[in-house]
Amino acid sequence: MKKFSEIFMHFVFLAAACISVLAVALICVFLFKSGLPAIFKIGVPEFLLGQKWKPSANLYGILPMILGSVYVTGGAILIGVPVALMTAVFMARFCPKPLYPVIRTTVNLMAGIPSVVYGFFGLVVIVPLMRELTGRDGSTMLTASLLLGIMILPTVTVTAEAALRSVPESYYEGALALGATHERSVFFTVLPAAKSGVMAGIVLGIGRAVGETMAVMMVAGNQTQMPKGLFYGLRTMTANIGIEMGYAADLHREALIATGVVLFAFILIINLSVSALKQKNG
Amino acid sequence: MEIFMKKQRHPFSAAAAALVWLCGLLTMAVMIFLAGFILIKGVRYLTPDLFSPTYNSDNVSLIPALVNTVTMTVFSLFLAVPLGVSAAVYLAEYAKKGNRIVKLIRLTTETLSGIPSIIYGLFGMLFFCTALRWRLSMLSGSLTIVIMILPLIIRTSEEALLAVPDSYREASFGLGAGKLRTIFRVVIPAAVPGILAGVVLATGRIVGETAALIYTAGTIAQIPESLMESGRTLAVHMYVLSMEGLHMNQAYATAVVLLVVVVALNGVSELLAGRLMKGRQ
Numbered sequence: 001m002k003k004f005s006e007i008f009m010h011f012v013f014l015a016a017a018c019i020s021v022l023a024v025a026l027i028c029v030f031l032f033k034s035g036l037p038a039i040f041k042i043g044v045p046e047f048l049l050g051q052k053w054k055p056s057a058n059l060y061g062i063l064p065m066i067l068g069s070v071y072v073t074g075g076a077i078l079i080g081v082p083v084a085l086m087t088a089v090f091m092a093r094f095c096p097k098p099l100y101p102v103i104r105t106t107v108n109l110m111a112g113i114p115s116v117v118y119g120f121f122g123l124v125v126i127v128p129l130m131r132e133l134t135g136r137d138g139s140t141m142l143t144a145s146l147l148l149g150i151m152i153l154p155t156v157t158v159t160a161e162a163a164l165r166s167v168p169e170s171y172y173e174g175a176l177a178l179g180a181t182h183e184r185s186v187f188f189t190v191l192p193a194a195k196s197g198v199m200a201g202i203v204l205g206i207g208r209a210v211g212e213t214m215a216v217m218m219v220a221g222n223q224t225q226m227p228k229g230l231f232y233g234l235r236t237m238t239a240n241i242g243i244e245m246g247y248a249a250d251l252h253r254e255a256l257i258a259t260g261v262v263l264f265a266f267i268l269i270i271n272l273s274v275s276a277l278k279q280k281n282g
Numbered sequence: 283m284e285i286f287m288k289k290q291r292h293p294f295s296a297a298a299a300a301l302v303w304l305c306g307l308l309t310m311a312v313m314i315f316l317a318g319f320i321l322i323k324g325v326r327y328l329t330p331d332l333f334s335p336t337y338n339s340d341n342v343s344l345i346p347a348l349v350n351t352v353t354m355t356v357f358s359l360f361l362a363v364p365l366g367v368s369a370a371v372y373l374a375e376y377a378k379k380g381n382r383i384v385k386l387i388r389l390t391t392e393t394l395s396g397i398p399s400i401i402y403g404l405f406g407m408l409f410f411c412t413a414l415r416w417r418l419s420m421l422s423g424s425l426t427i428v429i430m431i432l433p434l435i436i437r438t439s440e441e442a443l444l445a446v447p448d449s450y451r452e453a454s455f456g457l458g459a460g461k462l463r464t465i466f467r468v469v470i471p472a473a474v475p476g477i478l479a480g481v482v483l484a485t486g487r488i489v490g491e492t493a494a495l496i497y498t499a500g501t502i503a504q505i506p507e508s509l510m511e512s513g514r515t516l517a518v519h520m521y522v523l524s525m526e527g528l529h530m531n532q533a534y535a536t537a538v539v540l541l542v543v544v545v546a547l548n549g550v551s552e553l554l555a556g557r558l559m560k561g562r563q
Contacts (some may be wrong), residue, residue, distance in 0.1 A: 017377075017387045069420070106314075109544075112544050123524060150312055153317060184298075218521075242496070278393045
């Protein structure tokens with residue numbers, strides 16, 4: 001018979017592992033319980049498609065913020081992903097050996113820098129730069145996209161590099177043997193073979209960009225009207241919560257939590273895509 | 283002509299190689315510029331005033347925030363590390379493949395690691411501050427952080443445990459040790475560098491966290507007397523300073539401190555991970 005302590009500790013370990021199940025359940029329950037009633041009180045179409053966010057006039061439409069998040073993320077992907085992919089290719093296939101530890105440390109450090117430091121950098125470097133470029137306010141969609149593009153770079157690079165390295169060496173050698181150059185082999189055999197892993201990295205980057213709060217809040221301008229263009233300010237869902245939660249009450253507060261529910265739904269969809277892509281890769 | 287073309291590189295290849303090199307160097311340049319800019323502009327503002335023991339509106343000392351950051355980090359790790367390592371032990375040593383509970387645990391852990399920190403902040407505010415009536419306090423903030431870093435600690439610890447060769451376990455069983463003794467005396471000690479590397483990474487995340495703390499731990503710039511009171515950490519301090527716009531120099535200096543701490547933590551984590559790799563060979 002097994003000793004009591006063995007069985008007891010087995011359950012202790014199991015219980016510890018179940019904490020994450022409990023945490024996800026609690027997060028869902030509390031977010032939905034506090035957010036969903038507000039959505040129904042405001043009206044689903046008025047809330048999701050309303051173009052005006054004016055808590056003082058009881059207008060709670062978050063379409064500007066949803067679009068804000070989508071645009072800023074899209075911009076970050078356009079700016080960050082190509083550079084990140086090429087950097088991953090560089091690290092996996094082009095980098096001279098002595099340089100490799102340097103660039104790997106650099107990318108790891110970039111991933112570790114707190115978002116408030118990125119935001120500060122955006123505030124004191126990119127915003128003034130944009131102000132000179134546009135002649136108006138420097139807190140624009142482009143500013144936020146550029147900063148987010150830098151922030152998602154390490155996420156995408158690390159995942160894409162791992163995917164590139166997991167492609168069997170024989171693919172590369174086969175292409176070389178058929179007379180392709182080093183570059184052609186990498187771009188036309190190794191990169192396509194790593195496609196789903198690379199995609200997982202990109203989707204992970206999207207998740208990071210959608211969920212980023214502090215940095216975006218510090219450089220995006222945070223106007224509540226519909227996003228007007230690349231050189232105008234906008235507000236994301238995360239910024240909406242971050243800015244107004246401090247003083248909101250009653251329905252306003254509930255509407256902010258409801259914004260969190262919508263954001264959470266976005267993130268869940270993105271997470272599911274990542275695991276689907278990873279399974280395809282594995 | 284043909285000979286000439288053969289000697290020269292194919293135009294596509296040359297362009298592709300140039301592009302790849304350019305992007306690799308660009309990534310490094312961005313990071314060097316960012317760190318260099320903040321360090322060069324910020325170091326001169328690291329004045330003794332900034333490290334005076336009390337904060338007031340004239341002299342925005344970062345000492346209270348620094349003390350709060352240390353408290354927050356120690357307390358959060360104190361809870362999260364035993365929990366996370368135990369969970370990892372279950373996943374690596376006990377879990378059978380294909381078990382439904384194991385699948386659920388993995389799915390939820392992955393979900394947790396993808397949730398943005400503002401959602402954690404929102405949840406912490408709703409659950410710890412409001413439902414449990416702990417208000418804005420270091421305790422609410424810490425527990426929010428614990429949930430946030432748990433997936434990171436579970437994942438890195440599990441990887442470290444799985445990296446321990448099976449021969450260690452078999453040798454221990456062969457000497458008559460039970461499963462529990464094997465785990466505590468053989469497997470976990472062998473995995474310590476990997477586990478520590480994860481813990482150090484988690485420390486970096488706690489130190490840099492802002493969005494999850496503003497509405498759970500609050501922004502009061504004093505050292506609280508107990509865990510039930512509000513207090514701002516260094517990252518929150520920096521956010522408040524740069525948004526107020528009155529003390530930009532001090533914000534620069536705080537950025538330097540944050541940057542140096544995070545760089546140091548990353549270095550330590552990599553050293554530890556490197557030691558684990560060496561131990562395996």
